[in-house]
Amino acid sequence: MMRLLQTKVFRIIVDHGCRCKLENTHKSIVKEYSSILNHRKNTTVSTLYRRSCRFYSLEASDKQAAASEREKFENVPAELIRNFSIIAHVDHGKSTLADRLLEITGTMKADPSNKQVLDRLQVEKDRGITVKAQSVSIWHKSGDKEYLLNLIDTPGHVDFSNEVFRSLSACQGVLLLVDANQGVQAQTVANFYLAFSKDLVILPVLNKIDLKNAEPEVVANQLQALFDIDPSDVLKISAKTGQGVPALLEAIIGRIPAPQTDRDLPLRALIYDSWFDRYKGAIVVVYLQTGQIRVGDHICSAHTGIEYTVKSVGVLRPHQQPTNKLSGGQVGYIQCNMRTTQEAHIGDTLYLKSQPVTDVEQLTPAKPMVFAGVFPLDQSQNPVLRTAIEKLTLNDPAVSVKQDTSPALGQGWRLGFLGLLHMEVFNQRLEQEHNAHAIITAPSVTYKLKIKGKKNQELMGGETIYISNPAHWPHPQIIEEMSEPIVLATIITPDDYLGKIMSLCNERRGIQQNISNIDNKRIMLQFVFPLNEIIVNFHDGLKAISSGFASFDYEDAGYSPTNLVKLSILLNGSAVDELSIIVHHSKVDFEGRALCRKLVEIIPRQMFQIAIQATVNGKIIARETLKAYRKDVTAKLYGGDVTRRTKLLKQQAEGKKKMKMIANIQIPRDTFIEILKKE
Numbered sequence: 187m188m189r190l191l192q193t194k195v196f197r198i199i200v201d202h203g204c205r206c207k208l209e210n211t212h213k214s215i216v217k218e219y220s221s222i223l224n225h226r227k228n229t230t231v232s233t234l235y236r237r238s239c240r241f242y243s244l245e246a247s248d249k250q251a252a253a254s255e256r257e258k259f260e261n262v263p264a265e266l267i268r269n270f271s272i273i274a275h276v277d278h279g280k281s282t283l284a285d286r287l288l289e290i291t292g293t294m295k296a297d298p299s300n301k302q303v304l305d306r307l308q309v310e311k312d313r314g315i316t317v318k319a320q321s322v323s324i325w326h327k328s329g330d331k332e333y334l335l336n337l338i339d340t341p342g343h344v345d346f347s348n349e350v351f352r353s354l355s356a357c358q359g360v361l362l363l364v365d366a367n368q369g370v371q372a373q374t375v376a377n378f379y380l381a382f383s384k385d386l387v388i389l390p391v392l393n394k395i396d397l398k399n400a401e402p403e404v405v406a407n408q409l410q411a412l413f414d415i416d417p418s419d420v421l422k423i424s425a426k427t428g429q430g431v432p433a434l435l436e437a438i439i440g441r442i443p444a445p446q447t448d449r450d451l452p453l454r455a456l457i458y459d460s461w462f463d464r465y466k467g468a469i470v471v472v473y474l475q476t477g478q479i480r481v482g483d484h485i486c487s488a489h490t491g492i493e494y495t496v497k498s499v500g501v502l503r504p505h506q507q508p509t510n511k512l513s514g515g516q517v518g519y520i521q522c523n524m525r526t527t528q529e530a531h532i533g534d535t536l537y538l539k540s541q542p543v544t545d546v547e548q549l550t551p552a553k554p555m556v557f558a559g560v561f562p563l564d565q566s567q568n569p570v571l572r573t574a575i576e577k578l579t580l581n582d583p584a585v586s587v588k589q590d591t592s593p594a595l596g597q598g599w600r601l602g603f604l605g606l607l608h609m610e611v612f613n614q615r616l617e618q619e620h621n622a623h624a625i626i627t628a629p630s631v632t633y634k635l636k637i638k639g640k641k642n643q644e645l646m647g648g649e650t651i652y653i654s655n656p657a658h659w660p661h662p663q664i665i666e667e668m669s670e671p672i673v674l675a676t677i678i679t680p681d682d683y684l685g686k687i688m689s690l691c692n693e694r695r696g697i698q699q700n701i702s703n704i705d706n707k708r709i710m711l712q713f714v715f716p717l718n719e720i721i722v723n724f725h726d727g728l729k730a731i732s733s734g735f736a737s738f739d740y741e742d743a744g745y746s747p748t749n750l751v752k753l754s755i756l757l758n759g760s761a762v763d764e765l766s767i768i769v770h771h772s773k774v775d776f777e778g779r780a781l782c783r784k785l786v787e788i789i790p791r792q793m794f795q796i797a798i799q800a801t802v803n804g805k806i807i808a809r810e811t812l813k814a815y816r817k818d819v820t821a822k823l824y825g826g827d828v829t830r831r832t833k834l835l836k837q838q839a840e841g842k843k844k845m846k847m848i849a850n851i852q853i854p855r856d857t858f859i860e861i862l863k864k865e
């Protein structure tokens with residue numbers, strides 16, 4: 187009977203001209219019809235017929251709705267478009283505001299489980315931070331007009347400010363979000379000046395006004411004191427409860443200008459983001475400055491000159507929604523079979539082959555600040571790691587990549603990152619998104635060295651070289667001058683913590699430049715720091731001594747003369763260059779002792795004793811001894827089941843896989859980073 191009914195159901199569908207669908211999606215139709223089939227005992231064939239007709243007429247109306255929405259996207263006039271980013275200090279509520287905007291405009295159903303939906307990467311969910319800017323197109327009705335709002339949720343952490351910078355090239359305005367409880371923080375200042383320098387309209391928005399400690403008036407006054415923002419222009423919202431968000435939507439429409447574009451001019455599509463799709467290759471996210479682009483168009487890259495045929499275009503909702511064309515002023519994606527990561531160049535402009543354009547806008551590429559070696563656990567995993575790095579750098583173009591080799595770790599790469607968090611996130615994404623496991627060496631900055639007069643070793647006399655790998659540090663006798671990268675840092679703190687923060691800055695060789703009051707409780711400090719003093723642990727240290735209240739941001743400030751030495755590590759007499767670091771001469775003894783102490787903690791005891799020594803120019807300055815010990819994991823087992831013993835030994839073997847054999851010593855793969863983390 188069941189068979190008969192099923193057959194009838196499918197025949198009915200076939201009779202309604204859905205043969206193709208039936209044949210193609212047999213399983214899914216059975217699933218979709220399961221509710222009908224579940225009631226089959228009491229259902230007549232004619233009821234099934236009626237239900238199936240309703241089902242398909244519903245599907246047809248869905249299709250119609252999708253087609254009319256596609257048309258809406260294709261025909262939206264530029265005057266009805268608003269392109270903006272949400273920028274703010276870490277945790278001031280950007281992603282939560284994006285959630286509310288999606289809900290209030292009906293792009294996403296209101297549901298308490300909708301939390302930071304634009305933070306789609308696993309690493310973002312794990313860490314609760316945004317690391318990747320995410321664009322989304324939403325419709326909003328205001329009066330009798332429907333507007334297309336293209337919003338970009340950006341990261342807040344200083345290491346990802348490059349994402350903010352790129353996103354701003356697709357915008358005419360920004361929402362500068364400030365937590366009404368915490369007030370203006372270091373990244374608020376940095377983000378304000380970034381948007382200001384790009385001549386964007388800035389909508390100041392105070393968030394979290396639902397919190398009982400919120401002080402919207404005080405924070406509005408801070409904005410006035412620092413940025414000359416009129417307090418009456420400041421909007422007050424709670425991204426969590428939605429309070430004030432409808433008024434914010436009206437302000438976006440009223441105060442942010444529509445993009446200035448001419449759709450009759452030749453196409454100029456600025457690439458500001460990209461990602462890699464396993465089946466479709468590189469997909470680029472573009473802002474159309476002028477012109478139009480359609481599926482089937484022949485386009486060229488201004489950067490590489492390579493030609494492509496457009497396979498698909500569309501908008502991000504935030505999933506990909508295909509359209510037939512994109513027009514000037516719009517933000518959307520283009521898939522055109524770009525095969526390699528180098529082809530999808532951020533800041534590149536795509537134009538129509540038939541209408542070449544010149545003088546294209548260029549986005550300055552991000553400048554990596556921190557460098558580290560990345561090596562496979564064993565050389566057989568080299569191809570996997572290479573592919574993973576290639577794909578990930580497409581999604582994270584701020585990472586620079588160069589081939590590298592190390593005597594102990596083999597063939598690998600030297601990667602440049604914007605900061606330590608960026609490096610950790612990249613490593614986590616390699617593992618989570620590409621299942622590629624790597625050893626990452628201690629991060630270092632790029633030093634500038636001038637080599638003495640005549641030709642020395644491989645180097646030319648008088649030559650200036652840049653060294654980011656301590657293993658390549660030349661002999662001190664041939665160095666004439668050395669300088670290190672410095673940064674101008676901004677710290678904002680309640681005045682109670684000023685004393686402790688000053689001593690931390692002095693300890694890190696900071697030189698004070700400026701101090702000013704933001705209001706009667708908060709102070710803004712500016713310091714120049716050597717970059718290598720703040721890449722590891724400075725931010726955490728600052729947070730710890732200020733109970734989380736101080737915030738920190740920095741920008742590149744060039745190079746400054748210095749006096750540095752290479753601190754090398756010997757394990758049982760063998761130099762392990764991968765563990766060496768460059769330190770200021772005033773800190774050599776302290777750092778040498780700290781490094782040896784750390785290594786004793788990190789390296790597991792082994793069958794033999796290990797001498798750990800720190801040396802500078804061949805002179806030993808610190809030593810620790812790691813005693814011999816064999817961990818017998820089965821020691822606690824008295825007789826019993828042999829499978830239990832094998833299981834323990836297997837677990838021990840798995841643990842060993844995470845180690846690297848260097849100078850005959852098993853070293854855990856995270857040693858290289860752990861040693862730099864100060865106690």
Ligand SMILES: Nc1nc2c(ncn2[C@@H]2O[C@H](COP(=O)(O)OP(=O)(O)OP(=O)(O)O)[C@@H](O)[C@H]2O)c(=O)[nH]1
Binds near residue numbers: 282340394427
């Ligand atoms: N009470 C209250 N909490 C809020 C509000 N907006 C955001 N939050 C909370 O603040 C925390 C940070 O919010 P996010 O939206 O992740 O902040 P973000 O600025 O996107 O963070 P990053 O992207 O990491 O810089 C979360 O715990 C939110 O629930 C608000 O209006 N009121």
